[in-house]
Amino acid sequence: MRKPLWTYLACCIAVFMISMDNLIVTNALPVIRQSLHTGLEGLEWTVNAYTMTFAVLLLTGAALGDRFGRRRLLIIGVTVFTAGSAASALAPGIGVLIAARAVQGIGAAIVTPLTVTLIASVTPPQRRGMALGLWGATVGLGAALGPVIGGAVTDAASWQWIFWINVPVGVTVLPLLLLTRESRSGAGRLDPAGVVLATAGLFGIVFGLIRGTSHGWTSAQVLASLAGGGLLLVAFGAWESRAATPMLPLSLFRNRGFSAASATMLLTNMGMFGVIFLVSQFLQSVMGYTPLGAGVHGLPWTAAPAVTAPIAGLLSDRLGGRRIVAIGVALQAIGIGWLAAEITATTPYADLILPFLIAGTGLGFFFAPITRLTLNYAPGQLEGIASGTSNALRQVGTVLGIAVLGSVFSATGGLGSPGQFTTGLTAALTVSAAILGASALVILLAPETRAARQAAAADSPAVTASIGHAA
DSSP states (O other): OHHHHHHHHHHHHHHHHHHHHHHTTGGGHHHHHHHHTOOHHHHHHHHHHHHHHHHHHHHHHHHHHHHHOHHHHHHHHHHHHHHHHHHHHHOSSHHHHHHHHHHHHHHHHHHHHHHHHHHHHTSOGGGHHHHHHHHHHHHHHHHHHHHHHHHHHHHHSOTTHHHHTHHHHHHHHHHHHHTSOOOOOOOOSOOHHHHHHHHHHHHHHHHHHHHHHHHOTTSHHHHHHHHHHHHHHHHHHHHHTTOSSOSSOTHHHHSHHHHHHHHHHHHHHHHHHHHHHHHHHHHHHTTOOOHHHHHHHTHHHHTHHHHHHHHHHHHHHHHOHHHHHHHHHHHHHHHHHHHHHHOOTTOOTHHHHHHHHHHHHHHHHHHHHHHHHHHHTSOGGGHHHHHHHHHHHHHHHHHHHHHHHHHHHHHHOOSSSHHHHHHHHHHHHHHHHHHHHHHHHHHTTSOOHHHHHHHHHHHHHHHHHHHGGGO
16 A cells, blocks of 8 residues: 555656646746846747746657656656756746756656556555546645745745746655656557657647747748748648557547547637636736735636635536536536636625636546546546546647737737736626637537546557557
8 A cells, every 4th residue: 555655646746746837936027027138039939938848848758758667758758857847947048947947848758647647556546536536636726825835935035036036846756756666558669750840740739839929920930930840740740540560559539538538628728728828917917916815815717726626526426527517617617617607807806706706616526537538538547648638738738829819919908008918808707618618518519427437448458559569
């Protein structure tokens, strides 16, 4: 019993650190701008360098873990992330900070999918909902506390300490990982051509999405990046369909449940996280809260998943993950739609608490069950690849949501005055609610969990035949 306990503890601490860093820098950006004498574009890349390498390398991190050992790669990932954090804290200028944030993203891309599969490897199938509910609660808690910790640390000490605090956490995780059991899928040799095509294609798409908001969606650079990335992903799909040892076996997407869960992951993150960023700015720019105050007043939304995710994990064991995910995404759509109808430049904070809680509850009902569904819809030897695919879609959805909803905000309103800000925010919230409503319908196309296991088992011999001879 010791090894599962150490695995849960090490993986949850590691993914908490990663999740916290997704948002911890947000409230420190004004101080970083003054300290490093940079402009808006430098600040954007401080955030985007982390997001981009994180999104682009998730599939590669999962594949390497399956091949060489998940515990071994997780140790490497935590080490890389911790080193990137120390380099960020020591950065003398914005260029070094951006590069160090990219290193953090590389470590995060290795750590995130492997924490899921390592936990799954030591958990009996009938208890996976509870175990992954704990994982989801940890992710939610990290995301919730990130802005609050970032604001508090920046106010009390300096912006460098938002990165220094990762170092003792990373150092603590490493010996815990040595107590865990090694796990691998035995999926055969690596697929170097697939790794290169997937990495380059995702880089083109994510880079184009990031640049589109600042350089315009019709600029040559953005169009070339998006088109080039799209072509490379098409080439990746063509290669995977005939590769002897595919990095991402396309048979996964022939499973209706896996395809529906993947689309739901993309759409939900697109609809939710773009508006979380905008609402945090609303709390500061319109309602007048400090960065720390904005983080605290956003807690009914961002902290709710830490409470509801374990409950969702338990319910998914009894009711089936598909229903819980559908309920969770629908609650998010209701909460965001309520905000769109309620929010004005003079709305009192008390009127925002209930829609915040509804949206946050829905987010908690989404995190853990969608992770379990993804694993259930995949054959056992492809769980690492399935986890990496799901997390890559999550990051791409987040980038896409910020880009699309940010464009809606800019086109209908802007930063000029509280009235303009609220007009743009209302339009973005309305689009977000529509995206989330569509996502709730998409997951209903998936089969029930029990049927998902049967479908994965049916697919397993064919997939094993396609990759087993390369072992």
